[in-house]
Structure formats: structure tokens, C-alpha cells
Amino acid sequence: MNPAVAWRYGRPALVLLLAGLAVGVPLWLVAVTSAKPQAEAIKPNLDLPRHWQPGSNYEDAVSQGEMLRGFVNSLLVVVPSVVLVLLLGAGAAWVFARRKSKLVSAAYALCISGLLLPPAVITIVMELRQLGLANTRPGMIAVYTGMYLSTSIFFMTGFIRAIPMELEEAARIDGAKPARIFLRIVLPLLRPVIATATIMVMLYAWSDIFYAFFILGGGDRATLPLNLYQVASAQLYLNNWHLVFAYVVVMSLPMVAVFLVGQRKIVSGITSGAVK
């Protein structure tokens, strides 16, 4: 067969096959297992449930996994972190993009070092204890903000450099002060990169468990992933895959929803920022 023809018909078939095997099978497993009674779910398989009970599984996951509290706890740390990362990041990026001096470049280089360097999680705990912020939400928010500022500063600085200076100058001639120019001109122009940064930071913070373990620990302030970990760790005593997967579904839905709403912006933002 002619290779062009083979590509024409073979490619969609290959895409379908890959999507089915690589993404379809795991998602199918999650979906069917989350609807099974415990006895059927002990040995997870791809069969349809013989007895459907999605309702009671999801109810159990919500009540046993403290899902509502976890959801609120997650929101209470993720939302402030995202807002701070964007706002502080935008302010810093504006200065770094527009001013030129050795000191500014040094500060910029330092501020984006977090792109590569790992956060020193153990000593973060030490520092937070001394500041009285260990096991608190403000402590967690501060750490997330510090961790993701580099990313937002990096992307935003690149973006602002591409915005013509004339836009700012025009406003300045009309008598606008820096704060007004920043709020009225720079921030609105940053919209596309803000959309991307929002989803990326949200994604990382929403699913983070490593840093939350050290800083928040379990208890009343546990976020959704921490609760999921606790539900899943109870596995040792009773196999509860059905609850774990009901939990996974509910926990993942917000992120999928955010992605579907902002899909176009997110995709263009991720791609335009990376390849320059």
C-alpha cells in the first residue's frame, strides 16, 4: 500500500487504539470500580459491576473521607496561593521586564531560580515552627506561593517584554501613576498568561500531597489529597478500592471542569510561554 494512504487511514485508527488503551482503560477501571460493591472491588478488574451501587459508594466516600471538609480545606489554601502567585508575580515581572540594570537582572535570576531548584522541605518545617506557622493554612499558602512564584514570574516577564512600551507611555502622558498603569494596562494585557498560570498553579497545588504532608499534616486542616491518602492507607485492613475510586472521581472533577471551561486559553498559554 502507498504510505500516504496508509497514513491517511492508519493514523486515526492508531489514535483511537492508543486513546482507548492508554486513557480509556484506566478511566474505565476507575468508573466501573467506583460503582461496585466492596466484595466485587477487592480484586479490581474491567468487568461491569454485577450489582450497581454508585450512589452509596460516593456517599461513603464523601462521609468517610471527610470530603466536604477536605474540599473546603483545599480551596482555603489553593485559592489564596493562586491569587498571591499571580498578583505578586505580575508586580515583580513588570519591574523585571521594564527596568534594565545589573541589580534587576540579578534579582530576576534569583527569583526564577525556583524553576530548577527543589524546595528544601525539611527546613521549611523548621522555619515555619519558629515563625509559629507550622500546621497552619497561612504557612501552607506562604510555601506554595514561594514555590510557584518563579514559574509565574518567568512566564509573565517574557510576556510583558513583548508588550509595546508605547501603551504604557500613552497612559503616562495622560497623567496615570504607576499603580494605575499596572492595574489598568499591564494586568488586563496579561490575561492570557494569567489564565495559564492559574491552571498550572491550581493543578500543582490542588494535587500536591508531599508538601501538605509536612506542613499541614493530617487533622482538621487536611486537604483532599491528604484525605484520599488516608482512605487508601486504610486498605491494609479492608480492601476498599470502590471508595478510593469514588474519591478519585470527585477529587478530579473540579480540575477537569476548569480545564474544559478554559481549554483554549490554557492550551495557547502553555504553548506560547514554553517555546521561545
Added chain:
Amino acid sequence: MADTVVRTRKQPSAQGAPKGVGRLPRAAVHHPWWFALPAIVVFAGFFLVPNLLNFYYPFTNWSSYHADIAFTGLDNFRTIADDGSLLRAIRTTLLYALLAALFQNGFGLVLALLLESDTRFNRFFRAVFFLPVLISALATGYVFQALLDQDGALNSVLGTDIPWLGSTTWTLVVVTLIHGWKWMGLSMLIYLAGLKGIPGEMLEASKCDGAGPWRTFWSVRRPMLAPAVTFNVTTALIGSMNTFDIVQATTGGGPAASTEVFNIYMFRIFGQGLYAQASAMSLVLFLVVVAVAIPLVVGLRRREQLL
């Protein structure tokens, strides 16, 4: 801080004014430092300071067993070196990062090439392959544990009895495959952008010169993808050295510590109250990341500029 503010305010007006470009001299007025200050303070306070502290606490006996913290020199490093965990963590993490980056980029590039043209069909499937990025890494780990468990779904489909997550040699490869699976959607998007950035005339020209699709890929597109490769390989390598969730959810570091990367070790040892020892491992991770990142970034950048 106040000191630097004063200095930078004076600098532009002193140097920039004679140039007479018009906008530089007023930089300090138009883009005042205090806009950057909150970000610098938070970043310094909660990222840089802990990393600096990380150069001190590994040399102490900080733990839940002592009331005070005393300097003990290299004791912690001697402990982790003697029990073999230091070398094992370095080896496991580097191998993990290498394989994870390889799989993530390989899958991502293949997907990008398969879904390159902007049709409805392709846009839909790009979203499908992006789904794993949206699911938390911990959840991903549990999904694959259910699939790959000896009592799990894969064995029940194949009718086999293979302990996919039970080999001290191959489990690391399996876990990195899962890591690659989770992040392939992100790499795909970036490769797609890179492919889109190749000028159409260039592809036309290679066609006119009689190059087939394979030759076009190798001689035109592959080199033009260099910036996307730089970004993807760097982020994948560095990101996967900081891995925790997937490993914890699938193997917990086992079997026989064969998948115990730095973060798993730190988590375990911290849980035992040996804070300084965990901090020592954290410092080693920092040094390993720096040792890998700097030559990598410099090397890839240079290669990009050559083209």
C-alpha cells in the same frame, strides 16, 4: 533592602540621563521597586531562606529525640553513607529522572506528530491525552496500582499472574512509565507548539527537494524542534527528580527500597523523627539537581544557538 532601593533609584538618573533616550532615566519612577518587593520578600523568606538553612541543619543533631540542637559535623552524612541509603537514593532518583524524561518526551512527541494538523478529530483527542495531566499524581498512582497489582485488572485481563510492581529490577521502569503516562499530555502540547512554529515554506522547500516524510522529519523538523526539546527535557528531568506521589501510591518505595527516591526517603525518615538526617538527604538532592541542571541548561541552550 532599604539600602538597595535608594541605590537603584539614583543609578538610572545618573547614568541614563546623558543617553537621552527619554524613557530609561525615569525607569525608577515609572516602574518602582516596591512592585517587585512583595514577591521578592515571599520568595526569599519561604524558598531561599529554607534552602540556606538546609546548609546548616544537616550538620546538627536536630531530631525529635533531643530538646536542643547541637552541631555534630558530618555525622548525618556518615550515617546515610554507611547504611547505603545515600548512594541508593542518588542512583534510583537519577535513573528515575532519566527514564521518566525519556518516556514522557517519547510519548509526547509521538502524540504530537500523530495529532499535528488542526482538525476537530485531533483537537478532541489532544484533550483526551491531556486528561492524565489533570488527575492528581496520587490518584494516578492508585489507578495503576489497581491495574498492575498481582490481583489487579491487567493480570485478570491477560490471564497471567505477573507481579508487575514486585520486581526489584523492573518496577522502577514500570513506575517511570506511569510517570511518563501522566505527563505526556503536557509534553505533547509543547511539541505541538514547536511543530506549529516551523515555517510552512521550509517544509515546502524540503518537499520540492524530494525529501520524503521521514527525511523531512529528521532533517527539517527535528532540528527545528530544538527549543521545545530544551524546555521539555529540562522540566521533565528536574521535575521528576522531585517525584513523590506516584512512587508513594504505587510502591511506597519498595520492593526492597528499589524505588526509594530522595523524597520517599525524606518522608520516611522525617516520620521517624530524624529531622537532621532527612535534611541531609534534602541537601544532597539540592546538590544533585544543581549538578544536573546547570550543565543541562547550558548545553541545550548552546545547541539551540548553533542551529
